[in-house]
Each structure stands twice: as C-alpha cells, then as structure tokens.
Amino acid sequence: MTATPPFYHPSSEWNPATDHSGPWTEEDYEALPEGLRAELHDGSLILTPSPAPLHDLISRRLANLFAELLQDDELVHTAMDLRMADGRRFRTPDVMVLRAPAEIRPVPPGDVELVVEVLSPGGGCEWDTKMQVYAAAGIPAYLILEEKGGVVSGWHHELVNGKYALTAEAHDGEELFVVKPFTFTIDLTALALRKRRYG
Secondary structure (H helix, E strand, O other): OOOOOOOOOOOOOOOOOOOOOOOOOOOHHHHHOOOOOEEOOOEEEOOOOOHHHHHHHHHHHHHHHHHHHHHHHHHEEEEOOEEEEOEEEEEOOOOOEEEOOOOOOOOHHHHEEEEEEOOOOOOOOOHHHHHHHHHHHHOOEEEEEEOOOOOOOOEEEEEOEEEEEEEEEEEEEEEEOOOOOOOOOOOEHHOOOOOOOOO
C-alpha cells in the first residue's frame, strides 16, 4: 500500500523518499500532494527542488517570448507534467510548447512541439537522461539553456531518426537562431539580464 497522506504540509513528517515501499507507479505519482515537486522515471521517484531565482526568471522570460511569438499563451506552459512511456515516466520541463491548447493533464508527448530545460550549476541530467527520455517519447525539438554566473548558453536539438541532433548553438553575447519547429531568435544576454536592483 502506498503511504500517501490525505494532505501535505511542509512540516509533515511524511517523506515520499523513505515512506514508500516498492517501485513507484503512475497511480502513486498522481496521488502525490499538490505542491510537491517530483518526476517519475521507470519506478523511481525523483524529488526536484524549486528553481533558483535566475533559473525561474529565464524560464518565465522564454515562455513569454514564445507566447508573444505564437500569439497564443495557451500553447506555452511552465511546470506542467508530461506523461511518457505509458505512464512509467513523468517529466516537468521548464518550458513546454504545444501544438494546440492542452485539453488534459498530464500532457501526452504527441501534443508537444518543443521542450526546454534550463540547466543550473550542479545539474547535468538534461544532457543525458532527459535527452534520452524526450527523444524516446518523440518530442520533435529539445532546447537546453545553461546559466553560469549570469551568463547563458543555448543548444537547440531536432529529432532525427529517433535521436537528437544539434542544429543551433550560441553563447553569451550571441543570439540563438532556430527555424524548427518554428522560427525564433533568443538574445541570450537579455534573457538573464537583471534590470533592477533593490536594497
């Protein structure tokens, strides 16, 4: 039996990492308390911390850019679950662009045109595990943005014969130009620019 409490509170003693026995299932994952950040990978639950302020800023700015470009904010989402591998894998991309407005949650991979992951210092699975998972699910395009000390680099990949091929790359001071699945340009310097200082 899954040790899932009826509610979740930050002070709760229930710990999903230790108070659950056996492989995690789709039903277990869906029963997690709202607000608990986690992903599922082949029976293992992966707890994910909240993004750092700059990480969050980059994600929101990119989502706003895509929504303005596509003239439809219903096609662009942050922190929405993506269901893959018949429910054995759930991921939550930093930004996700859909083919049409979402009708169900979690989103099936066939509805997705592009996923974006923002790699912060100390990360790394975006280059291996997540890349393999998104490719296996048939996501047409995968964009990785890496932030180090306020400097952003970007790598855009397109799915070719079941694997991602690098199609565009840019670093701080440059613009990342992409033509598929839709045409867009990202000013990497502006993406992480902090316009105001307080205190």
